[in-house]
Amino acid sequence: KSSVQTIGEEQIQNPYTELLVLKGHQDIVRFLVQIDDCRFASAGDDGIIFLWNAQTGEKLFELHGHTHKITAIAPFSSSDASEEKKHLILTASADRTVIVWDCTSGRQVQKVSCFHSTVKCLTVLQRLDVWLSGGSDLCVWNRKLDLLCKTSHLTDAGISALVELPKNCVAATVGKELVIFRLIASDDGSEGWNVLEVKRLVDHQDNILSLVSVNDLTFVTGSHVGELIVWDALDWTKQACECNFWDSSVPPDVQPEIKLSQSPNETSVQHLTSDEECVFAAVGKGIYVYNLQMKRVIACQRTAHDSSVLHIEKLPNRQLISCSEDGSVRIWELREKQQLPAEPVPTGFFNMWGFGRASKQANQAAKKMQDNTPMYFLELVGDLIGHSSAVQMFLYFGELGLATCSADHLIILWKDGERESRLRSLTLFQKLAQNGDFQLKF
């Protein structure tokens, strides 16, 4: 029944051969945020924020202050004005407060509790040295936690995502709408800002679930019904739209006309990430790679997981990591597949694995794509099984490994066993030299 690709127990390319379970949370862990090269913070429904050492797994601090679950978290590194860099994090909670924490001392710096509704998203505009909180209204704050300005009450649903755009603009998702705000320096003071609603975009048919900025020129949104729209970041026009991820038999069309034959959950765009070329979308159980230049999906894995994919991230080495409600984390590699465009694709094979590219490619090739386009596919190179419940998010630390957080209250640090072993040897010999044990009794 399951068409999910499996890899088996032999995973040569999977570097993660050691794991460290970090215990501390008492409820679902939803957020992981990197503080610096080797520290990260975790937060979740228990309202506690933990700071961890990503190398050793050591628990650095346990931050108590919120009485309800954490709804948003954002790192807030100080500007280079002061000598040493000060690492702060902002946390918003369902108790309608936002707290600023000092990551070095583990202390609460300041607390804001004048919100009328839960803050659902936080964004730091480093350039302007202000931060924004999004709930039922949008507030702009400075570093000293002074409220600079705020919008009027938008909707009850409130802002669910914020992204910074060029020209002092921000894009906020409010339900089905995408609202563009602009920050304007106030006339009276140097510190003052005013916020203005510039534009409302209503192209999505359903709630916008994900919002990501690709570069200075483009940003992408994804909705609950599987629409993916590429926007121009400067004039907020629609550059491209992809909305039929779920149906490979129908040629992709710019217009979202296709009737939904599947449940929305199967097609909702849960998470988006991007590099310069492509947008990677977690759609339902699948992963899709959308090339911005070609304006089409170049690779996909329709059922990458047993259940909804919650978070995906692109690694520098053409690898992609996804995590899902099924409790697994999978590592994919985007591989090039040289194909002659005219040649009919052995659809049977791909269908077996849930690939939908064959016919799509044929159609697109017929439409406008030039020949000899290298086609891609996502190859499963490894999976990480450790959590017993949905993996909410993960944080890639490069060499240090991978941190995953889950609804089973755990954070797991996945590490390269070889590297760890080497590091331990190094530590060992350092300690030996330190203790002068070389001469001693061995």
Added chain:
Amino acid sequence: MISAPDVVAFTREEELEDELCSEPPLPEEYSVPLFPFASHGANPWAKVAGSKFTRDFILISEFSEQVGPQPLLTIPDDAKVSGTFDLNYFSLRIMSVDYQASFVGHPPGSAYPKLNFVEDSKVVLGDSKEGAFAYVHHLTLYDLEARGFVRPFCMAYISADEHKIMQQFQELSAEFSKASECLKTGNRKAFANELEKKLKDLDYTRTVLHNETEIQKKANDKGYYTTQAIEKANELASVEKSIIEHQDLLKQIRSYPYRKLKESDFHPYEPECALGQANAGCGQDLTASDPAEPGETHLYAHVPSYTPKLIKAKSAKCFDKKLKTLEELCDIYFFTQTLDQLHQIERTFRGDVCYLLTDQISRALLKQQSVTNFLFEDVSFLDEKPPEKQYRGCRGLSQDAVDRKCSEESPAPKVVISLGAYKSSVECVPIKMEQEIEDSQEPKMTESVTFEHQENLDYLDADIKGSISSGESIEVLGTEKSASGLTKSESQASLPVSPSPQAGRSKVGSRRTVSEDSIEVLSTCPSESLIPEDFKASYPSAINEEPYADDEEGGLRFTPKLNPDNADEQEDVSKQENLVQVDSSCCIGKESPNFLEPLPDLGQKPCDEDGVVRIPPQPYRQAEQGLRGSFGGFPSHDGISGGFLSYELDSRYLTGSREVSKSSLDECSDSTSYISSAASTCSDRTPSPAHPACQARERHKKKAGQNALRFIRQYPFAHPAIYSLLSGRTLIVLGEEEAIVKKLVTALSIFVPNCGVYAKPVKHWVTSPLHVVDFQKWKLIGLQRMASPAGVNVLHALSRYSRYVSVLDADSKTLRCPLYKGTLVSRLADHRTQIKRGSTYYMHVQSILTQLCSKAFLFTFCHHLHLPISEREPEESVVNRRMNFLKLQLGLANEDIKIVQYLAELLKLQYIQEPGQGVNPLLRFDYVPSFLYKI
């Protein structure tokens, strides 16, 4: 790959013993004739078949002032133990050589009776006629009603194995001193109570008498005193004197310096809980489990209310008066404590001496492996004993090998004189020889030391007379002055007795003891043919000491080569020396100590070329150093025991099952005894843990060993299962029945490497679904299989995490785990092994695992295997070097590499772990396919 096992020896789930017992015996005609004396409780391996008791035991005797020496109790308290052995007779033997000084009563120049806080004396006695050898610990208890307030007692550890007594002297002495201290403390408490009561009585008597006198005075108006009145006055005066005397005694007994006890690590008594304990009638483990308990703070504070009686002026000192029993002499709590301690001693030293020695040596060695020993050993027990002790024992051995020559020339100063049993003569030569004066190696020796020894000799002298006149056959093999109780200075602090007269006396005494008597005896010494074979080893030493008898000038100095008097003796000496040399040259044990580091401090040697033991009068811990002499003084014995060990192991391998089953029928009173005693000597072969906790551990070892043995015979896929454990992959034993699963888990637990110094990562029984955290924590898990929906979850979790675990299904007898193609495990778990006994197999496993540990150690601590030699060296070449080392240098094949790598990781983690925080539990795993094994 999977073949049926050649032998499935045990198919049922009963205990191995049952298995063996229920085996039908062979028909008579096929059976090998049994050892003819088997029925007498002896066996072919018994060294002294003549002994009349079956196993070692402890005897407590008293020199009763009414009936003379009499046995009080034996431990174990079982008539079978002593068998036909004449306890009365032996009590007479051992009590007749009490070297303890007991100057109690009115010493010259003192107005009041003085209590002497006598130190215990420790001697080794042999009675070759009885085939009994004993460590005898003399002690004195106080009794107000006894003559001189003292009652001499002795505790003796009696064994048929002389070597055991000699070689374990140090340990025996330590353990018995604990028991003795405990008993004496209780006795002091009881004595103080008794004194208080007596004082109250006297006080009351005085009041009464006083009143009577007053009445008489009033009644008497004649102006002169009647005889009655004078009598009364005298009576009153004597009561007054008595009160003063008793008060003085009470003061003395209370002034016993408790500080001393607090210094030692033996604090078994805490008054508050003491009473409770005593009432409960147990207090089994208190001695060992609570060593840190504070010492007695107000020991004599609690005195029950007492109604005083009138005391007759002349207390009846007649012989029909019943003396107090030992139990009455001692506070009940301390008495039970003492008994517990004695039971513990019995358990500890039970078994063959080679076992004891091997255990001690291996423990000492293990202690040295501080980096690796946590892997497969229970490190906690290593810490229980004071570390010096283990090292000492070992060093004593190693020194033996190093200083072989020296010890041969002047062996065993402890050993005194031996005599043929047939001659009715006794000689007792003080063991504690005076220090060589021209000793250059021990410059630390001070005057006080000398004095101490002299005084000791003096004591000896004082007590020896009786035994000399007894004219019985006794060999005094050695003695040892106790240093446990008090140092000299402290005992004197409480006793303001001038030491000078004693010192003066001692000189005379020692000379006399050492003079003609012993020479006479020695000249009538029988030819050596009459001496039991294994006794010879210690014999020469006795001979060697003769010249010392002649050496009038030097007092106690002796020079082995100069004995002009007796040509026969000279001959004897040379003969014996040859014997010793032969012994030591062929010994195996000699080699083993070479592994140890050479003795760092030669100045610490217990014996110098003259074979003089110098034991500085120190409290216990320090005294161990000196006591080492007992260990080092018997080079040939080491050889014997070493040889014996291998021989025994052989015999154990060879013992057929028939024999095993036969011997397993032997009554073994203790549940810990082995199923087979076929290879045992006259004493019980039970292993000898040193502590009560070890007892359980030992039992567990045996059980685990048995179960493991059964497992590897029963399951053809034992190898991959064991490989899983050794390589750190969690093995889950899945089954419906808890007992079966637990048994398997126990069996397999011996293969699980520890992740830290704490408990083994073994979970015997789990009923809930497993999580990844469990695999991080546990390496061996017993898991319940259930039919219920909950059970489905359990299985689901198992399949989900299948990459981290190997699953041994106890119900369907399948194993799902990665392939194993190495060679190491086959040596570890050969299903065709000839090993029959659980404990033997356990030791076999331990030895191979230890080997493995050393490989892991080597691998871990070779710098270039892990880090580049130069800055520019690429990582690949390091990896190559590493693999080459593993394959070529360590000779590891295939999966064996992973085992060593895993152990190396554990070593690293342990080593780099910061003190204070535990090892971060991490889970290492490999992405390797698993296979399903079936029977």
